[in-house]
Amino acid sequence: xxxxxxxxxxxxxxxxxxxxxxxxxxxxxxxxxxxxxxxxxxxxxxxxxxxxxxxxxxxxxxxxxxxxxxxxxxxxxxxxxxxxxxxxxxxxxxxxxxxxxxxxxxxxxxxxxxxxxxxxxxxxxxxxxxxxxxxxxxxxxxxxxxxxxxxxxxxxxxxxxxxxxxxxxxxxxxxxxxxxxxxxxxxxxxxxxxxxxxxxxxxx
Amino acid sequence: xxxxxxxxxxxxxxxxxxxxxxxxxxxxxxxxxxxxxxxxxxxxxxxxxxxxxxxxxxxxxxxxxxxxxxxxxxxxxxxxxxxxxxxxxxxxxxxxxxxxxxxxxxxxxxxxxxxxxxxxxxxxxxxxxxxxxxxxxxxxxxxxxxxxxxxxxxxxxxxxxxxxxxxxxxxxxxxxxxxxxxxxxxxxxxxxxxxxxxxxxxxxxxxxxxxxxxxxxxxxxxxxxxxxxxxxxxxxxxxxxxxxxxxxxxxxxxxx
Numbered sequence: 001x002x003x004x005x006x007x008x009x010x011x012x013x014x015x016x017x018x019x020x021x022x023x024x025x026x027x028x029x030x031x032x033x034x035x036x037x038x039x040x041x042x043x044x045x046x047x048x049x050x051x052x053x054x055x056x057x058x059x060x061x062x063x064x065x066x067x068x069x070x071x072x073x074x075x076x077x078x079x080x081x082x083x084x085x086x087x088x089x090x091x092x093x094x095x096x097x098x099x100x101x102x103x104x105x106x107x108x109x110x111x112x113x114x115x116x117x118x119x120x121x122x123x124x125x126x127x128x129x130x131x132x133x134x135x136x137x138x139x140x141x142x143x144x145x146x147x148x149x150x151x152x153x154x155x156x157x158x159x160x161x162x163x164x165x166x167x168x169x170x171x172x173x174x175x176x177x178x179x180x181x182x183x184x185x186x187x188x189x190x191x192x193x194x195x196x197x198x199x200x201x202x203x204x
Numbered sequence: 205x206x207x208x209x210x211x212x213x214x215x216x217x218x219x220x221x222x223x224x225x226x227x228x229x230x231x232x233x234x235x236x237x238x239x240x241x242x243x244x245x246x247x248x249x250x251x252x253x254x255x256x257x258x259x260x261x262x263x264x265x266x267x268x269x270x271x272x273x274x275x276x277x278x279x280x281x282x283x284x285x286x287x288x289x290x291x292x293x294x295x296x297x298x299x300x301x302x303x304x305x306x307x308x309x310x311x312x313x314x315x316x317x318x319x320x321x322x323x324x325x326x327x328x329x330x331x332x333x334x335x336x337x338x339x340x341x342x343x344x345x346x347x348x349x350x351x352x353x354x355x356x357x358x359x360x361x362x363x364x365x366x367x368x369x370x371x372x373x374x375x376x377x378x379x380x381x382x383x384x385x386x387x388x389x390x391x392x393x394x395x396x397x398x399x400x401x402x403x404x405x406x407x408x409x410x411x412x413x414x415x416x417x418x419x420x421x422x423x424x425x426x427x428x429x430x431x432x433x434x435x436x437x438x439x440x441x442x443x444x445x446x447x448x449x450x451x452x453x454x455x456x457x458x459x460x
Contacts, residue, residue, distance in 0.1 A: 033389075034426065045384075045385035045386050045389055046347075046385055049347065049425075097451075101458075102454055146348060146351055157422050157423050160422070160423040160428060162423075163428070171437050171440075175440060175441065175444055178445075178448070179444065179448075182448045182451075182452075
């Protein structure tokens with residue numbers, strides 16, 4: 001019988017749930033606003049824009065919960081970087097995913113109550129949650145109130161630059177989501193990690 | 205003195221007819237000042253009297269404009285009384301859409317022509333005989349109304365776009381106005397054939413990419429695309445999928 005650890009407190013699961021729904025809605029509606037995908041012809045552009053705005057606000061509110069939660073609870077410590085082996089540790093984890101796990105090696109950084117994320121996972125989470133998502137939020141708020149955006153950045157319209165940055169970051173977040181969902185299926189069983197984020201209990 | 209009867213002389217010397225004396229168009233009695241009141245009633249030349257059938261003005265297509273105008277709601281409702289000068293002041297007119305490289309300036313100049321009546325109770329009622337509709341209320345369905353008003357012309361939605369004409373003059377009745385966002389907010393944006401037409405025509409001459417929406421002045425959700433970024437994102441997406449598929453195959457083989 002494997003050991004069970006209470007990894008994900010309720011506030012974190014609430015954040016994660018709202019964030020997941022919000023981000024998925026944002027990706028779908030965001031894509032359909034793009035000219036390359038003319039889904040807006042079917043659902044209606046106005047509705048898509050409204051859905052995107054609402055989902056954006058949901059993600060902002062849930063981000064505030066996440067951000068505060070990581071300050072006031074001990075959960076924030078899982079995001080602290082270690083200087084020792086700054087590059088070596090994530091590379092070792094990547095090597096495990098690419099090679100080691102198929103050759104009977106044990107995970108180089110097994111999860112425990114003190115280590116919730118492996119080093120590679122931690123780097124990606126920090127990049128997404130403390131860089132990409134804030135950039136998407138700030139540019140998204142700008143686009144929600146386009147009057148506040150400066151008129152010109154060199155020869156380009158300020159709104160254009162903001163929008164390109166917003167969609168580029170949004171795209172990277174979607175790529176993260178795909179990888180996140182796939183890697184989550186590498187567990188005791190493919191569905192184990194998905195159950196954990198719902199119940200809070202993780203099997204080590 | 206009635207301010208409506210005094211011309212803005214600064215605007216006059218900037219306008220397209222700056223080289224003319226007043227008496228080139230008006231009767232010689234205008235040489236005395238103050239002018240006699242009855243001179244107001246003198247018959248005047250219409251635009252086509254000078255501009256029609258003249259090869260040197262052919263590029264402006266005055267006859268075509270007249271044809272299109274005759275289909276418009278302005279002509280249908282008010283007939284010959286609705287002259288060109290109701291919108292294009294013969295004293296001060298500047299061909300902004302044709303000559304300006306700044307889209308915002310084109311938009312501002314064009315919209316002021318409409319607003320000079322549609323936002324002026326007295327002038328509107330004088331022609332229409334009823335109260336002017338409240339523009340801000342009527343357009344309240346439009347998100348970011350102010351930005352729309354600054355970045356696109358009224359005629360973008362209120363005319364039928366004719367590709368052969370620089371500026372469409374067939375102004376439609378209110379019920380035929382465009383209300384579908386995707387007409388402009390899509391890859392095949394209507395604005396490419398209307399507001400951005402002149403810039404696109406210039407580019408056509410230079411042999412660069414056709415029918416684009418320039419990136420300097422504005423951003424239109426749905427019609428702006430940066431092809432390089434699109435290619436890069438497709439590549440990243442496919443690489444991610446390939447990686448996942450290969451990894452899953454190994455996981456299945458190795459039963460991990």
